[in-house]
Amino acid sequence: MNLSRRSLLCGGAAVLCASNARATEYQIEPMPIAEGLWLVRGADEPIQHSNGGAIANIVIIATPVGTVLCDCGPSVRFARQLKATAERLTGKPVVRVYLTHLHPDHGLGLAAFDPAIVAALPGTITDIARDGRGFSDAMYRMLDDWMRGTELAVPGRRIDVDHEDFGGRSLKLLALAGHSSADLALLDERSGVLIGGDLLFHNRAPSTPTADLGRWRQSLTTLQALPHQGAIPGHGPYDPAGMEAISQTRDWIDWLEAALPDAVTSGLDMVEAGNMPIPPRFASLVAARYELQRSVSHFYPGLEEKLLPRIDGHP
Amino acid sequence: MHKAIVATALLMAGQGTGWANPAFPQDPLASPMWEAHARTLFGDDPVRFDDRVHVIFPEIAENQRVFPVAVDARGIPGVKRIVLFADLNPIPVAVDYRPTAAQPYLATRIKLDQRTPVRGAVQLADGSWLVSGGWIDAAGGGCSAPPVSRVKGDWAQHLGEMRGEALANKDSARLRVTFRHPMDTGLVENISTYYIETLSVKDSGGKSLGDMDIWASVSEDPAFTILPIVHDGETLTIDARDTNGRDYGGRIKVSPRPSGTLALSQ
Numbered sequence: 001m002n003l004s005r006r007s008l009l010c011g012g013a014a015v016l017c018a019s020n021a022r023a024t025e026y027q028i029e030p031m032p033i034a035e036g037l038w039l040v041r042g043a044d045e046p047i048q049h050s051n052g053g054a055i056a057n058i059v060i061i062a063t064p065v066g067t068v069l070c071d072c073g074p075s076v077r078f079a080r081q082l083k084a085t086a087e088r089l090t091g092k093p094v095v096r097v098y099l100t101h102l103h104p105d106h107g108l109g110l111a112a113f114d115p116a117i118v119a120a121l122p123g124t125i126t127d128i129a130r131d132g133r134g135f136s137d138a139m140y141r142m143l144d145d146w147m148r149g150t151e152l153a154v155p156g157r158r159i160d161v162d163h164e165d166f167g168g169r170s171l172k173l174l175a176l177a178g179h180s181s182a183d184l185a186l187l188d189e190r191s192g193v194l195i196g197g198d199l200l201f202h203n204r205a206p207s208t209p210t211a212d213l214g215r216w217r218q219s220l221t222t223l224q225a226l227p228h229q230g231a232i233p234g235h236g237p238y239d240p241a242g243m244e245a246i247s248q249t250r251d252w253i254d255w256l257e258a259a260l261p262d263a264v265t266s267g268l269d270m271v272e273a274g275n276m277p278i279p280p281r282f283a284s285l286v287a288a289r290y291e292l293q294r295s296v297s298h299f300y301p302g303l304e305e306k307l308l309p310r311i312d313g314h315p
Numbered sequence: 316m317h318k319a320i321v322a323t324a325l326l327m328a329g330q331g332t333g334w335a336n337p338a339f340p341q342d343p344l345a346s347p348m349w350e351a352h353a354r355t356l357f358g359d360d361p362v363r364f365d366d367r368v369h370v371i372f373p374e375i376a377e378n379q380r381v382f383p384v385a386v387d388a389r390g391i392p393g394v395k396r397i398v399l400f401a402d403l404n405p406i407p408v409a410v411d412y413r414p415t416a417a418q419p420y421l422a423t424r425i426k427l428d429q430r431t432p433v434r435g436a437v438q439l440a441d442g443s444w445l446v447s448g449g450w451i452d453a454a455g456g457g458c459s460a461p462p463v464s465r466v467k468g469d470w471a472q473h474l475g476e477m478r479g480e481a482l483a484n485k486d487s488a489r490l491r492v493t494f495r496h497p498m499d500t501g502l503v504e505n506i507s508t509y510y511i512e513t514l515s516v517k518d519s520g521g522k523s524l525g526d527m528d529i530w531a532s533v534s535e536d537p538a539f540t541i542l543p544i545v546h547d548g549e550t551l552t553i554d555a556r557d558t559n560g561r562d563y564g565g566r567i568k569v570s571p572r573p574s575g576t577l578a579l580s581q
Binding site: 046137138141209265266267269270271272274275289290293294296297298301304305308309310311312313314 | 373377381384385455479484492493536563566572
């Protein structure tokens, strides 16, 4: 993105056209996971211009009464393309869109749908009403033309039930938290596939901008105890055995929760903490350094406040 | 130093735009502000770019109000002064640090008002400057949005709280100090400029170990890490003053580093 912005400044109109041409189409390729259930993989990268912000995994489920989507992507352009792709695939209109949590890579495109069919946990609706404008500004800044026409919208349905039935295909709805203040996980009872939202990261380092690590751990315990087959993480590949994404995510947040305080009491500043060694067992995790540096930014000042003693003569 | 920089800026402004030090090397970062800042900061002193000045920061500006930066010039003998600045910030200079009896190392956090080069310049005893740095992308508003504690409204309850640690490490101590302070830039409507402007560290005998001038482009609730050359058991005194003349004082005893802690990259 830096490069393209700089070349825009220097290169003028030709480069501008090239940049816009790149931004016209997302590649949306649903992969079959189970009968009537497809995964649209997000890029295992940070949000950047080259991927149009399409970094989150999206799930399409065919039911007798219509198509269900879990999350809908970063922009209206993505969400419209997703809707067309999903309806072509299932032959039925989208009747429900679940938003797993507030983050813009998962749900900023929701204005492509009638708010009456978009469902989220009450906490997610509150979060989006509060932070949506800021997210939208940030996404427009990074993605410019990819975001064109993306208006901020708020889900119209508050989830206050623990399952929803679509003509015989029943989805279990789990109201959890930890990656954000409200995280929705879903279990497709027919296939046994667990859709973890961003409570689960797989071969990709977890991100923590709104995280409560203790609550996150509790949610992972709940998911571990929930009988299921495979698990679809919010980011990273499908986990066919269903436990690896859970244990990887737990391992990373356990490590963070110990390593960051250790860095504070070892005398490291934020720069050094962000450059500390990452244990070799996380070598398979994409974006590990990037997410560690983000987590340092999220947690370090608070940890210093908690762990460093007063030196001004006051307790 | 604080006044010297301002005075130099005024002097240069008075001389008009035709003047340029032909000795300023071409900027590897191609910054639009390089010449202007070089004139103000370095004047007639010789300047060159040198990768031994390590300007270290994260690959992403996750929070443009709190962007961590370290300048590590320990590979260069005879460093007298370290200036940390961001070309495209409305308040470019963040810290001007003299490590009198300290290793030439400084870590802190700054505000970023937009995508900008972030640089460290170190001055040697002969007056010459060595410069390095890199671009970092950032969302706008690091300098022109109100501090969190102003929005929350609790800044005055915590003003001046100091925390810190000093851990013996080889030939020096690793001193970390944090303050609660809004560090107001004056660029936010109805909030006038208010920031910690000086900080000095002395040993128990009153000898200066390091002094810095600080500007409001340093983050709210500022944090500094420096490496004074003292031993385990020494008591350090930290004195700071803000632009309202309020004094802050802290004392901290250098303790051994706890065992089993992270290996430092040095």
